Amino acid sequence: MTRKKLIAGNWKMNETIPEAVVLAQEISNLADPAALDAVDVAVCPPFVDLKPVKTVLEFDRVNIALGAQNVYWEPAGAFTGEISIPMIKEIGCTYCIVGHSERRNLFGETNEGVNLKARALIEAGIAPIVCVGESLSVRDEGVYLDFVTSQVRAAFAGMDAEDAVRAVVAYEPVWAIGTGRTATPEQAEEVCAAIRATLAELFGDDVAQQVRVLYGGSMNEGNAALLLVQPDIDGGLIGGAALKAVSFIEIVKAAR
Numbered sequence: 001m002t003r004k005k006l007i008a009g010n011w012k013m014n015e016t017i018p019e020a021v022v023l024a025q026e027i028s029n030l031a032d033p034a035a036l037d038a039v040d041v042a043v044c045p046p047f048v049d050l051k052p053v054k055t056v057l058e059f060d061r062v063n064i065a066l067g068a069q070n071v072y073w074e075p076a077g078a079f080t081g082e083i084s085i086p087m088i089k090e091i092g093c094t095y096c097i098v099g100h101s102e103r104r105n106l107f108g109e110t111n112e113g114v115n116l117k118a119r120a121l122i123e124a125g126i127a128p129i130v131c132v133g134e135s136l137s138v139r140d141e142g143v144y145l146d147f148v149t150s151q152v153r154a155a156f157a158g159m160d161a162e163d164a165v166r167a168v169v170a171y172e173p174v175w176a177i178g179t180g181r182t183a184t185p186e187q188a189e190e191v192c193a194a195i196r197a198t199l200a201e202l203f204g205d206d207v208a209q210q211v212r213v214l215y216g217g218s219m220n221e222g223n224a225a226l227l228l229v230q231p232d233i234d235g236g237l238i239g240g241a242a243l244k245a246v247s248f249i250e251i252v253k254a255a256r
């Protein structure tokens with residue numbers, strides 16, 4: 001089964017609205033329509049940039065999807081500071097990152113919250129990009145496969161096969177995020193394969209073969225090709241390199 005690769009840019013807390021518009025325009029100008037047919041591409045800017053970026057992508061009629069970086073699971077109400085799924089859906093988001101390690105580690109996001117968000121997104125027709133990944137100490141202890149697969153089990157708890165098939169998983173080892181220290185293709189493949197095996201155990205092989213498992217962590221135009229050629233790596237979640245249009249588009253080319 002060949003899964004269409006997905007390259008998603010996580011802009012994190014970068015780019016004011018004018019800066020985001022320029023970056024979206026640069027990405028749109030550099031993107032080759034044939035590459036965008038062959039590879040799914042998404043950008044995930046901060047909430048305030050979503051609408052302006054969507055406007056650029058629509059104006060250019062470019063086949064690049066929009067994603068949010070986080071969301072709350074309740075549809076509306078007294079949740080000061082939160083953003084709802086109907087809000088991001090109305091803007092046109094088709095993806096939403098959930099459970100990024102920065103949210104887990106800096107903002108106290110739990111496996112239970114990640115599960116609630118992922119399920120609510122699927123219910124609304126938005127694909128959650130569920131992030132999982134171990135810290136350096138967990139890796140050094142040698143228990144990283146158990147750690148990551150238990151994050152996957154928690155994120156997919158209560159889903160059926162029909163739900164699960166609509167999710168994306170991103171393996172992002174914390175020690176590789178923003179450090180310039182990329183996982184080797186073998187290290188990344190080992191964990192991505194274990195994630196797929198867990199999905200197969202939970203939902204059957206047919207589902208596991210359809211769910212895209214991305215790698216993220218210091219992916220750039222220099223190392224992307226070797227990572228993306230691994231059998232269980234179906235794309236990338238790109239941080240720093242997604243803020244440079246040329247680098248991001250080079251990664252898209254490498255995914256073809």
Ligand SMILES: O=C(CO)COP(=O)(O)O
Binds near residue numbers: 241
């Ligand atoms: O966290 C990441 C994407 O979500 C990866 O960030 P970097 O590509 O900057 O390491």
